[in-house]
Amino acid sequence: xxxxGIESSCDETAASVVKNGRTVLSNxxxxxxxxxxxxxxxxxxxxxxxxxxxxxxVIRLALEEAGVTLDDLDAIGVxxxxxxxxxxxxxxxxxxxIAWAKDIPLVGVHHIEGHVSANYIEHPDLxxxxxxxxxxxxxxxxxxxKDYGEFEILGRSRxxxxxxxxxxxxxxxxxxxxxxxxxxxxxxxxxPHAVELPRPHITNEIREGSGVSKRARDGSEGxxxxxxxxxxxxxLNYLNKCAMTGQTVSQADVxxxxxQAVVDELVENAMRAAxxxxxxxxxxxxxxxxxxxLRRAMKEACGxxxxxxxxxxxxFCTDNAAMIGVAAYYDYIxxxxxxxxxxxxxxxxxxxx
Ligand code: ATP
Ligand code: MG
Ligand code: FE
Numbered sequence: 001x002x003x004x005g006i007e008s009s010c011d012e013t014a015a016s017v018v019k020n021g022r023t024v025l026s027n028x029x030x031x032x033x034x035x036x037x038x039x040x041x042x043x044x045x046x047x048x049x050x051x052x053x054x055x056x057x058v059i060r061l062a063l064e065e066a067g068v069t070l071d072d073l074d075a076i077g078v079x080x081x082x083x084x085x086x087x088x089x090x091x092x093x094x095x096x097x098i099a100w101a102k103d104i105p106l107v108g109v110h111h112i113e114g115h116v117s118a119n120y121i122e123h124p125d126l127x128x129x130x131x132x133x134x135x136x137x138x139x140x141x142x143x144x145x146k147d148y149g150e151f152e153i154l155g156r157s158r159x160x161x162x163x164x165x166x167x168x169x170x171x172x173x174x175x176x177x178x179x180x181x182x183x184x185x186x187x188x189x190x191x192p193h194a195v196e197l198p199r200p201h202i203t204n205e206i207r208e209g210s211g212v213s214k215r216a217r218d219g220s221e222g223x224x225x226x227x228x229x230x231x232x233x234x235x236l237n238y239l240n241k242c243a244m245t246g247q248t249v250s251q252a253d254v255x256x257x258x259x260q261a262v263v264d265e266l267v268e269n270a271m272r273a274a275x276x277x278x279x280x281x282x283x284x285x286x287x288x289x290x291x292x293x294l295r296r297a298m299k300e301a302c303g304x305x306x307x308x309x310x311x312x313x314x315x316f317c318t319d320n321a322a323m324i325g326v327a328a329y330y331d332y333i334x335x336x337x338x339x340x341x342x343x344x345x346x347x348x349x350x351x352x353x
Contacts, residue, residue, distance in 0.1 A: 001074045004062065004331065005325025008091035009083025009111045010137070011035075011042045013054040014321035015286070016068035017073075017223050021329030022029045022124055024322045027315070030054045033178065040177050041167075048086030055094050062321070070102050074335050078330020080108035080338075081348030082138065086254075088344035096340060107328040108338040111319075112139055112350050113149060115285040117330070118316040118323035125309055133270050135294075136286030137163035140266075141350060142273055145283075148330035151351050153227045154273055155224025162262055163288045165228040169235050169258050183255045184291050190256030199268075208215040218333035223315045224273045231261050271301050283310040290314035 001021070007014040011032040017025040032050050036042045063069060078089060078095035091106070099106035116132050128148060135142040140157035152314050160168070163180055170179025175186060235258050242249045265290075280303050288294065289311055302309035316323060 001329065001332070002072055003069060003077050003107075003183045003325045003328050004059070004070075004073050005074050005109075005321040005323070005328060006059070006076065006078040006091045006095050007111075007114070007319055007321040008051045008087050009063070009079045009081070010087060010319060011047050012319040013051045013058050013090075014319065014324075015055075015059040016321035016325050017064035017068055018064055018322055018325030018329060021333070022120055024121055024325075025068070026062045026064075027320055028058050028062045028065065029315075029320055029324045030058050037177050040171060042084070042302075044084045044086055047084055048090060051087055051090035055090055056168045059094070059098075060314035070098060073102065073104055073327065074132070074272050075099075075105040075107055075330070075332050077107045077109050077324050078113045079114060079324050080342055081111065083111055083344075083346060083347035085344050085346040088346065092342055092344050096342065100340070105271065105337060106209035106331065106338045106342060107331050108342045109193070109324045109327045109331070109348065110348060111324075112136070112141070112286075114153075114323040114327045116143075116145060116151075116283070117327040118285055118312040118320070119283045119310050120326050121316055121322060122312060123310045124283070126283070126314075129308070130283055131270075131274055131277060132283045132285055133266065133289075134285045135162045137161060137167070139286065139350075142224045142226075142269065143350070144277065148334075150328070153350060155222075155226060155269065157228060158225040159229035160232060162228055162266065163261065163286070166288065168232055169254075172236055172239055173254050175255070180288060180291065183259055184293070186252050186255035187259045187293065188252075189190060189257075190252030190254070192252060192256040192260035193256035194250065194253035195235075195238055197231060197238070197257055199231075199261060199264055223271055226265060226269060228262065228265070231258070231265075238250075259291070259293055263291070263297050267292060267297045267301050270298070270303065274302075274305065274307055280309060281308045281310065285312065285317065287318040289318035290325065296297055
């Protein structure tokens with residue numbers, strides 16, 4: 001089975017040909033980073049226009065590199081949410097046009113389900129159930145992957161996503177956009193204990209169900225939730241204080257200290273859930289899963305507990321279309337199809353269709 005995956009939810013125009021849901025024959029990614037760097041972040045209208053300019057070329061390259069033509073394809077998989085509406089529409093329209101012209105099935109894919117599915121590419125024997133921490137620019141979710149495309153959400157960020165915090169702190173210390181990879185690099189030269197930062201735990205009180213949040217109080221949610229805005233504010237406060245007192249700031253030390261605090265929160269929460277649920281396999285997904293300190297810490301924490309740890313190569317952590325082709329395959333073999341009325345859904349929730 002050959003599936004063409006298409007991804008255009010944010011600032012990457014991507015296409016990929018995936019064979020039998022596991023073998024990536026091509027993986028073309030056209031990044032708009034240079035364009036958006038000028039503005040310090042993604043400008044939605046510019047993103048949509050760039051997707052239109054690039055998408056045909058990206059698809060042509062993906063087919064060429066895979067050595068196939070549109071006639072060889074069994075289905076088209078495309079991200080239809082969540083993301084920027086104008087950006088999503090480019091991919092969705094393109095996918096519909098190809099599926100209609102070639103009379104093949106169209107499968108709309110949830111972007112975050114795609115991120116999780118990236119793990120199947122390099123772990124051919126990985127199958128649900130497993131636990132997955134999804135850590136991206138817009139999401140921080142701890143989920144049980146019960147089956148292909150079937151999730152139980154155990155925890156989520158109550159404020160900023162981890163990637164968002166990386167990007168904001170990077171901007172504040174002058175590293176620019178996109179922040180994650182730059183903090184990762186700068187942190188290698190820094191001391192993770194140089195700047196004292198709070199560990200952004202949701203307090204145990206709230207976790208135990210007697211705290212402020214109603215959801216937490218009735219015990220329905222909270223135990224594995226994340227929070228990153230306090231940590232982000234503490235970092236910004238530190239920078240302001242240094243500016244006012246004339247203290248010199250080490251970019252590398254702030255990067256390393258901030259990164260360590262994020263990693264601690266991500267690992268601690270993950271391992272608490274993994275122990276509670278007696279998880280045998282733990283995976284990470286999303287752009288922040290490419291972070292070298294996180295990968296190291298997670299590997300060690302899982303190793304200590306005898307848990308198998310899976311993670312995608314960095315190129316499959318950040319946005320790509322291979323992961324969309326993989327996710328589409330598992331829907332396709334279940335008989336799931338999208339109609340010609342498939343639309344972009346900017347705030348699509350995980351587990352929704
Ligand atoms: P979402 O997937 O939630 O819709 P997105 O598609 O914008 O959001 P991704 O492409 O999955 O997010 O990931 C991008 C995020 O990952 C950015 O916030 C970026 O800073 C972060 N990131 C990328 N590489 C690294 C790294 N090495 N260390 C930390 N963060 C990183
Ligand atoms: Mg991106
Ligand atoms: Fe993403």
